[in-house]
Amino acid sequence: MDVGNHLLNIVIFGVFVAITLAIVLRVSRGNRTATEYYAGGRAFSGRQNGIAIAGDYLSAASFLGIAGAVALYGYDGLLYSVGFLVAWLVALLLVAEPLRNTGKYTMADVLSFRMRQKPVRTAAATSTLVVSFFYLLAQMAGAGGLVALLLGVSDPGQQGLVIAVVGVIMIVYVLVGGMKGTTWVQIIKAALLIAGAAVMTLWVLVQNRFNISALLAKAAEASPEGTRILEPMLQYGGSEMSKLSFVSLAIALVLGAAGLPHVLMRFYTVPTAKAARHSVAWAIALIGAFYLFTLILGYGATVLVGPEVIRDSPGGVNSAAPLLAFELGGTVLLAVISGVAFATILAVVAGLTITASASFSHDVYNSVIRNGSATPEQEVRVARITAVVIGVLAIVGGILANGQNIAFLVALAFAIAASANLPSILYSLYWKRFNTRGTLWSIIAGLTSALVLIVFSPAVSGSETAMLPDVDFAWFPLTNPALLSVPIGFLAGWLGTITSNETDDAKQAEMEVRAMTGVGAEKAVVH
Amino acid sequence: MTETQSQPDPEVFRRTQASPEFHELKRSFRGFAFPMTVAFLVWYLLYVLLSTYAVELMSTPVIGDVNLGLLISFGQFVTTFLLTWLYVRHANRSIDPKAEAIRVEIEEGQV
Numbered sequence: 025m026d027v028g029n030h031l032l033n034i035v036i037f038g039v040f041v042a043i044t045l046a047i048v049l050r051v052s053r054g055n056r057t058a059t060e061y062y063a064g065g066r067a068f069s070g071r072q073n074g075i076a077i078a079g080d081y082l083s084a085a086s087f088l089g090i091a092g093a094v095a096l097y098g099y100d101g102l103l104y105s106v107g108f109l110v111a112w113l114v115a116l117l118l119v120a121e122p123l124r125n126t127g128k129y130t131m132a133d134v135l136s137f138r139m140r141q142k143p144v145r146t147a148a149a150t151s152t153l154v155v156s157f158f159y160l161l162a163q164m165a166g167a168g169g170l171v172a173l174l175l176g177v178s179d180p181g182q183q184g185l186v187i188a189v190v191g192v193i194m195i196v197y198v199l200v201g202g203m204k205g206t207t208w209v210q211i212i213k214a215a216l217l218i219a220g221a222a223v224m225t226l227w228v229l230v231q232n233r234f235n236i237s238a239l240l241a242k243a244a245e246a247s248p249e250g251t252r253i254l255e256p257m258l259q260y261g262g263s264e265m266s267k268l269s270f271v272s273l274a275i276a277l278v279l280g281a282a283g284l285p286h287v288l289m290r291f292y293t294v295p296t297a298k299a300a301r302h303s304v305a306w307a308i309a310l311i312g313a314f315y316l317f318t319l320i321l322g323y324g325a326t327v328l329v330g331p332e333v334i335r336d337s338p339g340g341v342n343s344a345a346p347l348l349a350f351e352l353g354g355t356v357l358l359a360v361i362s363g364v365a366f367a368t369i370l371a372v373v374a375g376l377t378i379t380a381s382a383s384f385s386h387d388v389y390n391s392v393i394r395n396g397s398a399t400p401e402q403e404v405r406v407a408r409i410t411a412v413v414i415g416v417l418a419i420v421g422g423i424l425a426n427g428q429n430i431a432f433l434v435a436l437a438f439a440i441a442a443s444a445n446l447p448s449i450l451y452s453l454y455w456k457r458f459n460t461r462g463t464l465w466s467i468i469a470g471l472t473s474a475l476v477l478i479v480f481s482p483a484v485s486g487s488e489t490a491m492l493p494d495v496d497f498a499w500f501p502l503t504n505p506a507l508l509s510v511p512i513g514f515l516a517g518w519l520g521t522i523t524s525n526e527t528d529d530a531k532q533a534e535m536e537v538r539a540m541t542g543v544g545a546e547k548a549v550v551h
Numbered sequence: 552m553t554e555t556q557s558q559p560d561p562e563v564f565r566r567t568q569a570s571p572e573f574h575e576l577k578r579s580f581r582g583f584a585f586p587m588t589v590a591f592l593v594w595y596l597l598y599v600l601l602s603t604y605a606v607e608l609m610s611t612p613v614i615g616d617v618n619l620g621l622l623i624s625f626g627q628f629v630t631t632f633l634l635t636w637l638y639v640r641h642a643n644r645s646i647d648p649k650a651e652a653i654r655v656e657i658e659e660g661q662v
Contacts, residue, residue: 099620103602106627110595113634117584237615244616255610256602256620267603274599278592301642308635312628534564540576541567541654 028350028358030176036363041193044212044367048197048205057549058400061202061407062129062382063292065549068207070299074306077290079210081108081281081307082217082314083372084166084342084365085434090315091348092341093431094322096331098243098253100260101322103270104431105315107277112311114282114446116304121297122453122539123288128546130379131285132387135448135467138531139460142392147467149387151444152285154471155437156380157421159286160373160414162433164191164422166342167369169430173339173346174362184423190366191419194373198381198411206374207293213371216364218310221317224345224361227352228324236320243326253326269502273435276506280438283445286379295548324348342430373418381410428491435504436478443470443509447517453539456532458521465520470513477505563657576649583641591634598623 059065068076086108093101127133132148164187171177171186197205232239240254247253260270281287291300325334325344328351337343349361385407390398398406425433448466451458478484483503486496502508538544567573601609602620609620 099602099624102621102624103599106595106598106624110591110627110631113591113631114588116635117588117638237617240616240621251610251616254616254618254621255606257606260603261606270603271599274595278595298642298647301639305635305639308631312632316628530561530565533568534561537564537567537573537653537657540573540580541650541657543654543657 028174028346028362029355030174032355032359033174033362036359037366040212040216040363040367041370044209045196047208047212048201051208052201052205056401056404058129058386058403059546059549060204061404062289062378062386063546064202064204064207066293066295066546067548068293068299070294070302071306072207072211073290073294073299073303075214075310076207076210076293077287077303077307078218078310078314079212079214079371080286080290080375081311082214082368083163083434084170084369085162085430086314087217087221087318087368088166088170088339088342088345088365089431089434091318091321091325092334092344093259094319095325095329095334095344096341097259098247098249098323098326099256100258102319103256103274104277105318107274108281109308109312109315111278111281112304112308114279115287116301116308118453119282119288119449120291120300120304123449124291124294124297124300125539125542125545126453126535127292129289129292129386130383131288131445131449132383132391135452135463136391137452137535138528139452139463141396144460144463145387145391147464148445148448149383151440151467151471152383152387153380154475155283155441155445156285156376156383157414157417158433158437158440159284160376160380160418161421161425161428162430162437163369163373163376164418165425165428165433166430167366167422168426169339169342170362170365170369173337173343174365176338178338180426183426187422187426188419190370190373191415191422194370194377194418195412195415197370197374198377198415199408203289203293203378206371206378207290209367209374210371213364213367214310217368218314218317220361220364221314221321224324224349224352224357225317225320228320228328228348239320239323239327243323246327247331265501266503268507269504272502272504272507273439275510276435276439276442276504279442279446279506279510281441283441283449284437285383285441285445286375289379289382290375292546297542297545318345321345321348328352377411377414377418380414381407384410432483432503439478439504439506439509440471440474442506443474443513445470447510447513451517451521452535455521456536457527458517459524459526459528461524461526462517462519462521466513466517469516470509473512474505474509477502477509481505563660567653567657570653572649572653576646576653579645579649580642583638583645587634587638591630594630595627598627 132145135148136144167187168183171183244251325348329347334344350358389406390403448463477500480500482498485492486498611619
């Protein structure tokens with residue numbers, strides 16, 4: 025099904041790019057110091073940062089992927105969004121505030137606070153780069169599918185060209201705007217995305233006289249699965265192993281968010297721990313409301329578009345939300361929603377790139393290679409060069425990964441974050457005895473076990489839906505590693521700690537007092 | 552531009568960490584955050600396990616076509632919003648003043 029006016033889609037996306045570029049240019053004057061480039065001068069309010077977090081978190085996978093999953097699989101699509109939302113309580117209760125009080129720019133700042141700097145920063149930067157790259161790949165791969173649907177471009181070469189254009193615009197945002205510009209792009213995008221979804225949701229609800237039960241009944245009528253679309257395990261209930269894979273995925277989702285480096289870095293853009301707390305509260309309200317919208321949108325698409333039409337359209341499951349927009353508001357609403365979806369990819373990719381480049385420049389280049397002797401100007405210059413390199417890698421990776429399952433790649437990034445990052449973050453904040461060996465073992469064991477179990481899972485080889493369907497080297501039966509790799513990360517951190525005598529009571533006291541009270545925390549930049 | 556700040560003497564942190572005020576601050580934070588973390592994780596895992604292994608129970612219609620599973624899903628949203636509100640209120644009222652008092656003491660060099 026080829027719908028909409030492709031030219032209008034491109035024009036609306038172009039308008040978004042023009043407006044955001046103008047804003048990025050305006051806000052980024054004097055973007056020279058490291059604090060301004062990495063942390064937007066720490067001058068954003070809790071509410072602004074909360075909206076930006078929602079803009080960073082509500083990726084194309086959330087918007088298009090979850091609405092589509094609800095449209096085709098109903099309840100099982102909802103399971104995703106519950107995990108993505110509840111995960112924020114870990115960040116709220118345990119991570120956001122102490123992180124803001126003890127770090128400057130990166131996740132490694134906190135992990136290395138009371139440990140030996142070089143090895144811990146190297147390990148933390150490696151895991152930051154791996155998680156960010158998987159997440160980046162998912163977003164860029166999603167861009168290809170979106171292009172197919174929205175611009176009517178089905179030739180892979182031309183899709184590659186559009187992926188490259190998206191990548192180049194993103195690099196410009198990051199280079200010119202730094203964290204301040206990127207944050208504003210995310211704020212604008214979040215406002216547009218949430219408003220667009222709210223309008224469509226209201227539209228569907230009005231059509232059904234605000235009777236949710238009636239909407240569900242119609243969805244069950246429209247779906248070939250009947251009332252199964254209102255019940256769990258339509259998608260995951262195939263076998264005992266697919267059920268266990270789902271439990272594993274659910275663990276990755278709930279523990280992954282607070283270990284995602286690009287989420288953690290957002291907490292450095294506010295002036296105080298209290299503002300960090302308020303950012304998470306705002307983010308939870310916005311993200312929660314948005315996921316409730318996607319539920320209505322998904323079932324609305326089942327009713328108004330129909331599962332067969334969604335499945336057969338060029339974008340497949342990801343096209344449910346755009347097709348629903350077309351059914352409701354014709355070419356104009358479709359163009360607006362398409363523009364917003366593109367903007368979503370752009371904003372998320374920019375946030376990931378700035379995180380990865382900051383980690384390389386601050387943790388690897390300055391702390392490990394230059395022994396901390398690099399000036400802030402040198403650090404920012406290296407970060408900018410790194411951002412270009414990562415942007416180019418993302419374009420190439422996105423073209424190669426075009427057509428891969430977006431939700432699967434995102435779930436992978438969450439699983440790695442939950443296994444490699446979360447255990448060491450929690451231990452270093454709340455376990456006095458934790459030390460350098462514990463940190464290293466936890467990161468290395470969590471990271472390698474997650475990666476190894478993914479490579480040897482049925483998601484990569486040995487099944488019809490695998491990345492490499494023609495070969496079979498799978499021996500791990502679950503498609504998501506978290507059920508095993510998260511406990512491995514925690515266990516290795518404990519084992520490494522108790523087998524080493526190293527302790528630094530003075531540093532531990534300093535870290536704990538600073539984490540709890542905000543003494544000596546980095547201040548906002550005042551012009 | 553101000554980015555430099557005076558670093559307190561390391562001994563100050565050790566004395567503060569051992570002080571009754573700091574223990575009280577820690578108790579006030581952990582006494583809320585730790586049990587709540589356990590509670591929401593257990594509640595979430597229960598939801599996941601019921602959805603996975605008790606499909607028939609979760610498919611029981613409760614209000615019209617809204618079944619038990621969908622109601623518990625909404626319940627997850629409600630408890631997440633509620634817990635966020637409770638924590639922000641608790642932190643604003645009971646944690647911030649204690650943290651602020653200790654911070655001022657350290658910054659004014661009275662420890």
